[in-house]
Structures are given as structure tokens and as C-alpha cells.
Amino acid sequence: MSAVRTVAGDLPAERLGVCDAHDHLFFGSPRLPGQELRSAAAARAELQAFAAQGGGAVVQWTPYGLGRRAADLPALSRETGVHIVAATGLHQAVHYDDRTLAGLRGGLAEVFVAELTDGIGTSGVRAGLIKVAGGFHALDAHARWTLAAAAEAHRATGAPIAVHLELGTGAPDVLDLLCGELAVPPSRVILGHLNRSPDPVLHRQAAESGCFLAFDGPSRAHHATDWRMPDALRALADAGHGDRLLLGGDTTTASARSVDGGPGMPYLLRRVRPRLAAELGEELVRRILTDNPGRAFAVEWPDPVAR
Known part of the structure; x- marks a missing residue:
């Protein structure tokens, strides 16, 4: 059975609901000191605010070693009624110390597969996607290593591969490697x-x-890009690619959470959705938020669990 692998078990795609296709409930990186997403209470409040706007699912792209707190996710899902999808994978090298990366040499794909099929650590929570990253207009050796491991894990499980494009660049190199060579x-x-x-x-x-x-923001550093998003989505839809589009909030710092005064997860539905609906039409926006995520994240898992 094709299903989205949530932290509470495998879910038919049509039951996913309105989906934030790229966000973070928990996240911590040495590149963002003092801005870690660590509070379970804040994560719960953020999910509740998202649900109050009609949100039904959140895909957390936080990968290995960056504070996923997988064991906390099932309770948050139950308490808020929001489906949550967790990630395995590995971010850019700058987010890790040398010891962490050295410990993964020789077995990265195996780590990904184990987290997709057996669970993340001792939590028993299984990941539903693989998150990796490219670089700024290029791929370094670390990116090539992680992309190759992601491809191997995909072949073993069918799991989708989500790729962080640095400042939105480097897509041709990522696709040449992932979809061409691999x-x-x-x-x-x-x-x-x-x-x-x-x-x-x-x-x-x-x-x-x-x-x-995936169009995921709003931007914190390049605000001129935000107002161009409706035109970008319209151009892609007019070219026949409306079934390939996803939207997300990508909340990566504590100050960006709505409960701490930022836009947070509800901004996607409170402000982005009506603006896009006015410019693109309600039906297209509905498909982008509901139908497309189901197709993007649903997999014929090798060991499906009926829920």
C-alpha cells in the first residue's frame, strides 16, 4: 500500500490533509547559536496554531544529528491532531563536528535505511523521508557523499529524497547526480x-x-524574493507543472516561531495561502497544499504498517 510514513505509523496519502511540506519543530545547529528549537511546549503551541488555521500535517526536514527529538514527536502529533513526518539524512558539513562525520564514514546509507525501517535511535519512530543538501551553485565532496548515500537508501526503501538547495541554487548539479548518475x-x-x-x-x-x-519561506535575508513567489508559481502552473509544487514554512530559529513573535508555521496558511489563492485560484492552491504533498511523500514501503 502506498502511504506516507508519519511518526504515528503509515497513513494513506488522502488522509494527510493540508500540509506544510517543509518545516522544523526541533532543530539545532552551531551555525545558529542561541536560536535552537528545543522547547516541546513551544513546538506544541506552534502545531496548535497551525491546526487552528486548518493545518493537518507537517513534514519536519531536520536530519541526523541536529536535535530532531524523534521520541517527542508522536505525543505532539496525538495532542495536536497534526500528522508529523520525520526525516533521516544529513545536512551540509558545516552543521557537524569532525567526530560526528567521522563516525558515519563507511555506513551512512545503512544509518538512513535503519532510521527509515527500524526507527530513529531507541525512539521506535521511523523516518518518512531522507533530507540531504547541495551547495551554493555546486556540489562539494560532502554533498556528493550524502547524495550517494541517500540514493542507496532510496533504492532499499523507496523513500523520497528532499534536498536543501543553498539559497535556491545548484538544482542542475543535484539532478544530474541524483537522477542521472545515481x-x-x-x-x-x-x-x-x-x-x-x-x-x-x-x-x-x-x-x-x-x-x-518546494517553495518554503518567508526569506529572512532576501526579502525581494518573497514577492516574486506568486509569479514563479503561476509560470510553473501555466507550463503544466502545477502538480509538482509544494509549500512550506521552514521555521529554523526560535525567534521565527509564531509563539515567539515570528511568522512561524501558521503564517503559511494565515497569509501565504490567501495571497496565492487570490492570484492563482483557490483550486490550484488547494492541490498544492493537499494533493501534491500526498504524492510527493507517499511510498510503497517494503514493510507497510496498517493503522
Whole structure:
């Protein structure tokens, strides 16, 4: 059975509901000292605020070693009624110390597969996607290593691969490696942060490959990109790629949470959704928030669990 692997078990795609396709409930990186997402109470409040706007599901892209707190996710899902999808994977090298990376050499794909099939650590919570990252307009050795491991884990499980594009760049290199050399079906690849580089030619080429395109923000550093998002989505939809589009909030710091005065998860539905509906039409926005995430994250898992 094709299903989305949530922290509470495998879920038919049509039951996912309105989905924030890229966000973070817990996250911590040495690149963002003092801004870690660690509070379970704040995560609960953020999910409740999202649910109050009609939200039904959140896909957490926090990968290995960055404070996922997988054991806390099932209770948060039960208490708020919001489905949560957890990630395995590995971010850019700058987010880790040398000892952590050295411990993964020689067995990265095996870690990904174990977290997808057996569970993350001792939590028993199974990941539903693999999150990796490219670089700024290029791929370094670390990115190539993690992308290769992601491809191997995908072949073993069918799990989708979500890719952080640095400032929205580097999609051609990622697709050449993942879908070309490593033969991952484009329909199993999700490119993140396309809104951060509003290049219509790059967007169209990526969409024509057959991958999913995630527009996730708002931007904190490049505000000029935000107002271009409706035009970018319209151009892709007009070109026949409306079924490839995803939306997310990508809350990565404590100050960005709505409960701490930032836009947070509810902003996606409170402000982004009505703006896009006014410019693109209610039906297209509905499909982007409900139908497309189900297709992007649903998998014929090798060991499905009936719920």
C-alpha cells in the first residue's frame, strides 16, 4: 500500500490533509547559536496554531544529528491532531563536528535505511523521508557523499529524497547526480528553497525533470524574493507543472516561531495561502497544499504498517 510514513505509523496519502511540506519543530545547529528549537511546549503551541488555521500535517526536514527529538514527536502529533513526518539524512558539513562525520564514514546509507525501517535511535519512530543538501551553485565532496548515500537508501526503501538547495541554487548539479548518475526517479526527489532564487528558467528546467519543487519561506535575508513567489508559481502552473509544487514554512530559529513573535508555521496558511489563492485560484492552491504533498511523500514501503 502506498502511504506516507508519519511518526504515528503509515497513513494513506488522502488522509494527510493540508500540509506544510517543509518545516522544523526541533532543530539545532552551531551555525545558529542561541536560536535552537528545543522547547516541546513551544513546538506544541506552534502545531496548535497551525491546526487552528486548518493545518493537518507537517513534514519536519531536520536530519541526523541536529536535535530532531524523534521520541517527542508522536505525543505532539496525538495532542495536536497534526500528522508529523520525520526525516533521516544529513545536512551540509558545516552543521557537524569532525567526530560526528567521522563516525558515519563507511555506513551512512545503512544509518538512513535503519532510521527509515527500524526507527530513529531507541525512539521506535521511523523516518518518512531522507533530507540531504547541495551547495551554493555546486556540489562539494560532502554533498556528493550524502547524495550517494541517500540514493542507496532510496533504492532499499523507496523513500523520497528532499534536498536543501543553498539559497535556491545548484538544482542542475543535484539532478544530474541524483537522477542521472545515481538513477533516482525524479518523482522521488523534492528540491527545497526554490523561492530563494527566483530564476524562471531554472525552475522550469527542474520541473521538466519530473521532480517536486518546494517553495518554503518567508526569506529572512532576501526579502525581494518573497514577492516574486506568486509569479514563479503561476509560470510553473501555466507550463503544466502545477502538480509538482509544494509549500512550506521552514521555521529554523526560535525567534521565527509564531509563539515567539515570528511568522512561524501558521503564517503559511494565515497569509501565504490567501495571497496565492487570490492570484492563482483557490483550486490550484488547494492541490498544492493537499494533493501534491500526498504524492510527493507517499511510498510503497517494503514493510507497510496498517493503522
